[in-house]
Amino acid sequence: MKKIIKNKIMSFEGPPEQINSFESGPEHVPAMEEVRSVFERLLKNAEFEQVRTREDGKGLYLWNIKIAEEGGYTEYFYMRKGRYPEGQASRTAIHGAFFDADGMPVATRSVAHFENGAWKIFA
Numbered sequence: 001m002k003k004i005i006k007n008k009i010m011s012f013e014g015p016p017e018q019i020n021s022f023e024s025g026p027e028h029v030p031a032m033e034e035v036r037s038v039f040e041r042l043l044k045n046a047e048f049e050q051v052r053t054r055e056d057g058k059g060l061y062l063w064n065i066k067i068a069e070e071g072g073y074t075e076y077f078y079m080r081k082g083r084y085p086e087g088q089a090s091r092t093a094i095h096g097a098f099f100d101a102d103g104m105p106v107a108t109r110s111v112a113h114f115e116n117g118a119w120k121i122f123a
Contacts, residue, residue, distance in 0.1 A: 027081075028117050029059045030092065035078050038094060038112055038119050042076065043067055051075065054086065062086055072100040076111065091115075 032053070039048065046067055054062035061080040066073055075097045079089040092114035098106045112121045 029080060030114055030119075032060045032063070034119075035060060035063055035094075038121065039065055039076060039078075041121060042094070042096075042111055048076075054084065056084070072098065072103075072106070074098050 048065040048067045051064035051066050052062070053060065053064075058080075060078075061082065061084055063078040064075060066075045076094055077097065078094045079087065079092070081089050081092045093110055094112040095108060096111045097108045100106050110122060112119050114120075
């Protein structure tokens, strides 16, 4: 018997599917200043443009920033673990998306994860 598993990462067509593994006990929710500090470390204190932020009853859950670079730009996306109207995340993390001068995505990667109350930065 074959078992088929679908992995739905993000849908822009409606709310994400219910996945109970995202539910857990109380955990530290990084404050905006804490996330800003990680952005500043990643960008070596370079100036950035704030694209959007979203908060709920627990605090910041989404923050997108943009930085101009030679030959294009980079967007960084912070999302707190959980399900939201904009998508879902299995862990609190920051990802980077790199775009060329025409605005076409060139690459994406994880640049930081929030684990056990501390940030682990890969960039």
